[in-house]
Amino acid sequence: MGITNKKWILKSRPKGLVEQSNFELIEENLPDIEEDQVLIQTEYLSVDPTQRMWLTDVPGYLPPIQIDEVIRSGGMGRIIQSKNEKFKEGDLVNGFVGWQTHQISDGKGYRIVPELLPIPTMLNVLGLTGVTAYFGLLDIGQPKEGETVLVSGAAGATGSVVAQIAKIKGCNVIGIAGGDEKCEWLNNCGLDHVIDYKNSNARKELQKIATSGIDIYFDNVGGPLLEAVLFQINLNARIVICGSISNYASEEMPVGPRNLSALIIQRARMEGFLVLDYLDRMDEAIQELSKWLMEGKIQHREDIQEGIENCPETLNRLFTGQNLGKQILKI
Amino acid sequence: MGITNKKWILKSRPKGLVEQSNFELIEENLPDIEEDQVLIQTEYLSVDPTQRMWLTDVPGYLPPIQIDEVIRSGGMGRIIQSKNEKFKEGDLVNGFVGWQTHQISDGKGYRIVPELLPIPTMLNVLGLTGVTAYFGLLDIGQPKEGETVLVSGAAGATGSVVAQIAKIKGCNVIGIAGGDEKCEWLNNCGLDHVIDYKNSNARKELQKIATSGIDIYFDNVGGPLLEAVLFQINLNARIVICGSISNYASEEMPVGPRNLSALIIQRARMEGFLVLDYLDRMDEAIQELSKWLMEGKIQHREDIQEGIENCPETLNRLFTGQNLGKQILKI
Secondary structure (H helix, E strand, O other), X not given: OOOEEEEEEEOOOOOOOOXXXXXXXXEEEOOOOOOOOEEEEEEEEEOOOHHHHHOOXXXXXXXXXXXXXXXXXXXXXXXXXXXXOXXXXXXXXXXXOOOEOEEEEOOOOOEEOOOOOOHHHHHHOOOHHHHHXXXXXXXXXXXXXXXXXXXXOOOOHHHHHHXXXXXXXXXXXXXXXXXXXXXXXXXHOXXXXXXXXXXXXXXXXXXXXXXXXXXXXXXXXXXXXXXXXXXXXXXXXXXXXXXXXXXXXXXXXXXXXXXXXHHHHOOOEEEEOOHHHHHXXXXXXXXXXXXXXXXXXXXXXXXXXXXXXXXXXXXXXXXXXXXXXXXXXXX | OOOEEEEEEEOOOOOOOOOHHHEEEEEEEOOOXXXXXXXXXXXXXXXXXXXXXXXXXXXXXXXXOOOOOXXXXXXXXXXXXXXXXXXXXXXXXXXXXXXXXXXXXXXXXXXXXXXXXXXXXXXXXXXXXXXXXHXXXXXXXXXXXXXXXXXXXXXXXXXXXXXXXXXXXXOEEEEXXXXXXXXXXXXXXXXXXXXXXXXXXXXXXXXXXXXXXXXXXXXXXOOOHHHHHHOOEEEEEEEEEOOOHHHHOOOOOOOOOOOOOHHHHOOOEEEEOOHHHHHHHHHHHHHHHHHHHHOOOOOOOEEEEEOHHHHHHHHHHHHXXXXXXXXXXXX
């Protein structure tokens, strides 16, 4: 008797938050694996804002997920059968496992991960979100000691790592997040200032706090805050456009900043990037991030939901701000 | 009997286009010059969009012009008396001469200019607008042979030089300008495509023409076009924010581009700059630009108005699109 795979496929394109009816959870019997193939059992899914973008039929850095295709998702799986010499039974592998419990693969796109830390921690600080933080801040933002770094979505998986690397690099760090619990956690992470956008006027708070201006803005959220920030940037400021979570699940066109001439006056730069361009430098990032983790310099939190049936709801948690830290789904 | 200086001073801050009543033309008798001073007679004013920004009371890269101050303006003057060993009678000097016929100065901020070309040409291609084009395109835009360069305000003093340098560098160049006469001139300058935004839908034309995408957008105008361009940028595109003439004299808040996430998808960069940061490299630019002028590789046009009494109207010509080429006022 073969293995049964439960998988979520796309049935219709969501508008705004996803709904159960946009997907269908189906079961399929998998055949026996053939020469050079492996059977992978999904253990954990990394639930990331970018997945919402893949559900929309617009060109992006990866093609949109097509109707009837399994939902693309990063995660960790276990090799439970192998006829491929590169993998052996029991290996933990990282890659685009998708919203499914099992799969047969030729192993391409998967790398074996040494099990030195709990899997959720690896998917968080050492996963694509942590590596995004590393290259986005250091390569694109290029922080210098004493500079002021502002991070939006600061309690999120990428934002929290950005903020803490900026502290390690000797910067003055301001984080923006929503709600008491997230802000308290960020204070414990050692940020210099935390702005609660849900319980205050973030623009006004920023004016009060960032009195010596902003040198780097690491933007995870998009939306109207960018305009407020542009009014406060310093000479040669850098704005790292990492994500725009406020827009991914929104049915409205986002708001654009009306004061881009601030870039002229301050000779400033706004730049987008994708971690996929840094795949050949992953080891560098993982080595540094691991070191900081061991030294206790990077605090981290994972929000772990459970069960393949909860994929859609878990994705929505990112856009309603329910997740505390990296959103993970245990299968 | 001393010399009489006629000068325009600021009386009230304009909204939108300037009006005669925002200024006052006054006469003053100048005293005799003292040791280390020179008497400068203004010959030509360089009339530039940035002047409109200086009339507004917002922080910029230079302080706003204050009420009762003479209007700041670049231009060329002649030394008609000198008690300063660095200048002699008859020297042509370049600097911020202001909207006035004469002035007494210690000579600081003025440089002597060899009179190898007609003065309006020097103020145009070899002046700050030409040098802005040079560094903005080459340093910030970094064009590579075969790339597609889009220039807005392409018939203007900066835009036309940008477009022609891009051609010299082997790029495919698209210019946007308003009206038959400007577009015809740009075609004669050798641009690959010219879009007349007054007689067509620039967004749609751009989609038709820039089929292989846009690598560099040199933005002289700001406003809604940027959003259209962002939908068409290529991987690693560079957007050079040079000016936003559509906003300087506008009473409304400008429109912001709502699709900045294109910067992420295309790993693209948007950067502002000011030619004032390149003053120590002026010689390099002037040498190169002079060479291209001599070789006939850069076409140029000056729109020369006359008379100190016409300063305000001449400034408005830039914002109503009346000027054909570099706007100059002969005093």
